[in-house]
Amino acid sequence: MKILHTSDWHVGKVLKGQSRAEEHKQVLAGVIEVARAERPDLVIVAGDLYDTAAPTPEATRLVTRALTALRRTGADVVAIGGNHDNGQALDALRPWAEAAGITLRGGVRENPDEHVIDGTTAGGERWRVAALPFLSQRYAVRAVEMYELTAAEATQTYADHLGRVLGRLTEGFDEPDRVHLVTAHLTVVGATTGGGERDAHTVLGYAVPATVFPGTAHYVALGHLHRSQRVSGPCPIRYSGSPLAVDFGEQENVPSVTVVEVTATSAARIREVPVPAAVPLRTVRGTLAQLAEIAPPEGWLRVFVREQPRAGLREEVQELLPRALEIRIDPELVPAPGSGARTAQRAGRSPRELFADYLDSRGHDDADVRELFDELFEEVDR
Template identity: 25%
Template sequence: MKIIHTSDWHLGQGFIGKSREAEHKAFLNWLLNQVTEKQIDAVIVAGDIFDTGTPPSYARTLYNEFIVSMHKIGCQLVVLGGNHDSVATLNETESLLSCLGTYVIGGVKADLNDQVILLNDHTKQPGAILCGIPFIRPKDVLDSVAGQTGSEKQKALIQAMAGHFMAIFDIAEQKRKQLGGELPIISTGHLTTLASSRTESVREIYVGTLESFPSDKLPPAGYIALGHIHKPMSVSGKEHIRYCGSPIPLSFDELNHKKQVIMVEFEGANVKHIEPLYIPRSQAMYRIEGSLTSIEHQLQNIAVELSSTDNTAWVEVEVSTDDYLSDLQQKILDMCSDAPIEIIKVKRKKATTLQLKSEKPKQSLSELTPKDVFQKRLEQEQLEPADIESLTSTFDSVVAEVLAGEKTDVGNSNGVAK
């Protein structure tokens, strides 16, 4: 039995004004080729098929065409809902897609048996049992209890989520016993574990007040296919618990990731082989930083790299300069006006400011005034002087109004007419 574990496609993502349609189409075509070449029996998508609950029509078209193609080559597909997905949008075609060998679990089911799927191998015989667990929302597993403290709510939520994982796993075990006891059990999940890390494009998800789920509360499945984190990684050093990551870089800070899907081969009830299949990048993307001189050299090098291709690179630039340059954006654009390069984003890094920050001792919030906090927050933004002046003036006005209101409240509490 062979499966491919993938997740976080984010079909329909808008990327700083750019469409990812061509990249996603290239990925899906590549994935179909891998399914055929590797003789894959099932593909599992562990959440975030779409980037929003109302994906654009081209994203739905890519999704539907992929499902039809998977049906034509005889490979099963399992789609789990993620935090970006709309349960209703995914479920609206659930019964129709089941006729094409695609299983859709957009959200937690009322009948937990509906989250246990028997997958067939290439001989059409039972090959694995899947515990299909999508992104879990608090209302799916827990009733609200009045009077609980924050820590009590978190503890109750962890227990409820762990209970849901184990309830599905117990049903899968019962089914395995009925079928002879030699089938692997695969579980899924779309969540943040304590051992995982985020990138700029990962939206922080909280199940209630719970930011991350303890990995030791996951079920004892033979393989656990996780989604939500865009960086491929195993969890807590366990090779059978994995995030496969997103198939394309969804932000510039993902450029150093080796984008991949995970191929897992089972022998009997056990994992025989786990192998990442690396995804070729169809869109050239770069993230460069340094002085203006350094930036110019780096852009020239990128142009040389692209000279033998028809590709146009998307570039994020972070410039280190102590000088305020009102025409910084234009200076960068002029550097590559004749090259196949699109400057997607320009950021400033104030070298002196960063140096002073590193030299300053850490301060607690109690040592700072509201104005201090406001100024520190402004330092984190790349703003023009006029914008800083305007925001500071507005802040001062708001603080003055608040202080005036406090004095009025104190006067009224003492019975003094105002």
Template identity: 35%
Template sequence: MKILHTSDWHVGRTFHGRDLLEEQESVLGGLADAVSDERVDVVVVSGDLFDRAVPNAEAVAVCSRVLKRIRHAGAQIVVTPGNHDSAARLGFLGAFAEAGGLHLRTRIAELAEPVLLADDHGPVAVYGIPFLEPETARHALGVPDAKGHGGVLTEAMRRVREDLAARPGARSVVLAHAFVTGGEPCESERTIAVGGVQDVSGSVFAGVDYAALGHLHGQQTLADHLRYSGSPVAYSFSEARHTKQVWLVELGPEGLAGVEGRALPVPRELSALTGALDDLLLRPEHDAVVDHFLSVTLTDRVRPLDALRRLQARFPHAVHVEWRPEGGRPGELRFAERVRGRTDEEVACCFLEDVRGDRPGDRELLLLREAFAAAAREED
């Protein structure tokens, strides 16, 4: 049996305010081609199908079209909710969807009830563990003393292994959305720490043939049977060096037979530029990144006005600008000392100079004095 392991689609997410629905549909729709080309039997999505608990209509429409394409390509689909999804909303009409080959495993009470599939070598049990928020899950699972994510996932996997033991000869796949020890996070993931504890030991997933993990956005291998697929699209500049892939997992007669990566298309590359604004706008060597999403660090001694708009005249997909003047900001680490004993007006002028790189003009000084006078009257 061939399984395509994916996760963290985050349909509906934006990138620094830019809509990504077109890019998401292009990349995710391509999974249907992989299903056809590789003769995939099952596509699994290990959490965060959507980016929000209540996705907008456009995101729902994109997701619906993608799932329909995958199903028409011939694969069964198994989905579990992540920390961004609403399990209740995602599982709505789940029983009806299952009849059409879309299996939504969203209920904690049913996490040990697998999707049962079969190939020439016998049965395959696919268990979907929805994201377990510890405070809620420990009571739902009847383990009130369980600590953090590790505690509730330990109980969830105990139930999975108990059910699996009653199915002799069945091979097994588990979907889970968690931060497993040894994984490397990036900037685009929302923390799932509760009381400072978010890590789960990889040993929790012992006893199954393959654990399809979700939550971390970089593809990673923690063990042969324990892997993150990563997100199919980059959602932060910290992912610029990621190679976005999915895992093609093959189960043989005795269990896990092999895992291979399959690269996904990159709808728009990520790049970073550093330099003075005028140089970035004029130098021809930057032509290569004109169509990339850009994060720009400006080194001008004085903060340029309207920098992002000016950059977008040449780089239409520049989405992030940071000002770090060459040599650092004067007195950057001594601000407290610099303002000690000064008047409110002097402090305000000092602040503006630090932020903008120049002192306020006469008109601005007049406005500041009027504001301080009004504040003094209000205090009196």
């Protein structure tokens, strides 16, 4: 059977005030075109369909249309919730999804059997997916308890909890003549972050070893980390990565989806298929004179300016590079904290003096900024 694995769409993403809606339309159209060309038996979307737990109607419309279009290619579709998604809101869409022939699992349900999905390809191959949406630390114990594990196990770590939950969901993976698959939204120890993930959900407390997955799984389709990569483990484990770089920390990532061909008796053959429709994110740096000489790069820009801070600098850069979304002073020019700068004593000193000390500590010698602060302070101090 053939599987198309994608994740981390983050529909609704806004980058430094810039909507990515049109980019998402193009990117998801690219994913759908790959599905039409590859004709997979199964499409797995491994979480973070949305960028926010409260998506706009436009974002909801785009996601539901994309899932419907993937289903219309003839593939079965299984999608799970990620840490950016609202699991309950996704589960509220299950009646629509079931009517459309789509399997949607937003959050962990009390009946573990709901997270085990069976199917058969048009060619008669049987498959099973253990589908585990993102599970936060505070709900991990509850999930363990729901699946009737011992009280002693409730004192174990997050990784232990996830291992026990996945063990329960994959109990039937020793059955021959069936392709056994896992999809989950989590961080595996040793994997490389892509740059745009939520830090609170990628720290070590949320990381699990690859050994939580059974050696009897033919393929594990992961979401959460935005860089496409293979993870070493007891079975084939892979992050598909995000098909769109969601922030400048991901500008080196190659947006893609993963195509997997596997049978019950043969090893998975895995390949990446690029999705080139996204607008690239790029970083440029230099003085104003140097920035004026370069041809404006394609895409959205992050600019590190090699100039001392001053009023109006941002506007000058944007005039040169209209697609600059993020403008900063080059970090190499910013004095390190405590690097000889006088520490301001707050007691008995005016806000003007304290602000002047702050500017001095940052190497910001601009009389216009000081005068602007004085004008604003006078307005609020009346």
